[in-house]
Amino acid sequence: MILVYSLNSVSCETEVQAYIRDNVLLPCIYDGTLPDSFNIYWRDKSNNKVLDIKNKAENLQTQHKNFKGRVESFSDQYVKGNFSIILRDVKQEDAGGYECNIRIGDGSQQTVRLNITGDRPKAATTPPGPAGGAAAVTQTSIQLLLCLCSSLSLLL
Known part of the structure; x- marks a missing residue:
């Protein structure tokens, strides 16, 4: 018996945690040939335009007013398939699903669920080391890696 898998599109959901007023990384990685x-x-969850990337450049002209001046991408990373964005100054109303639709041959889609847990707790003392956002990015990176690995295992 021979079992053949055909994978025309990849859909993956990642969960990201943030506090109000944080800057948060919403991951989107394409691992195919560009x-x-x-x-x-x-x-976003209401189908508002968070960011469009067309012909290797950000198109901010049609960006929804809720995201103007708050979204940053990594244009130098596009050639590596990294279409992740940073959402700055997170608000409670930003919570919910975000979709990164990749219009490259197979029409891949990645979903990121952003959870907002209210205000960041105030610490009695400031701990040494990186600021609070570093842990969230590390957790997100691990989740993204697991998602990519599970997608790749379907190909094998």
Whole structure:
């Protein structure tokens, strides 16, 4: 008996935790071969335009007013398939699902669920080392790696 898997698109959900007023990384990684031209569409739970990346450049003209001046991508990383964004100054209303739609041949889609847990607790003392956001990025990186590994295992 021979079992064959055909994978035309990849859909993966990652969960990210943040506090109000934090800056948070919303991951989106494409691990296939990139063509010369591609389009990436970030949308929120209400299908508002968070960020569009067209022809290797951010298109901010149609960005929804709730995200103006609050979203940053890594244009130098596009060639490596990294279409992650940073959402700055997180608000309670930012909580919910975000979709990174990758319009490259197979039409991949990645979903990120952003959970907002209220205000960051005030610490009695400031601990040494990196600021609070570092742990969230590390946790997100691990979740993204697990997601990519499970997607790759489907191919094998």
